[in-house]
Amino acid sequence: MPTRRARIAVPGDPSAVAFARDRVLTQLHGWGVPLNAEKREAVKLVASELITNAVVHSEGLAMVGLYYDQDGGRLLLVVHDSSPEPPRRIDATADDESGRGLALVAALAAEHDWEPTGKGKKVWAAFEVPVPPPARAALLRRRLQTLTPRPYVPGTRPLAAVVGL
Secondary structure (H helix, E strand, C coil): CCCEEEEEEECCCHHHHHHHHHHHHHHHHHHCCCCCHHHHHHHHHHHHHHHHHHHHHCCCCEEEEEEEECCCCEEEEEEEECCCCCCCCCCCCCCCCCCCHHHHHHHHCCEEEEEEECCEEEEEEEEECCCCHHHHHHHHHHHHHCCCCCCCCCCCCCHHHHHCC
């Protein structure tokens, strides 16, 4: 099955974050992405963090891209915004009200990174999801063909190489 794709426009208003996050979850449910409660909550929290950062730290419209490769067991969430500034991970103290977002993304996503674009940046997070039984054999064959797996180091591989698009 080819990769499924969807885009969600998010107005530059913090009140739009909850709506956009819910649209992400609704889209994934519509595609039949097999998320257990824990993985669904992880996707929900990461979507909230990335969308909130885009709305708070840039001006104007943000765009959420969803990509689901059922055969490869991969879900990708990409948030585009107009700010060229890289996301910064800060060490929040117990008294800080914010600053934990990227640490949360790192803890919940299989991989994450960001890339500059001509009009800002895209920040992405990838999740491993269960592969439906008929696709599992094809996935195992592809993985067996890879003799030397390459470890992932954030910032070293462009998004297209990570998801095979």
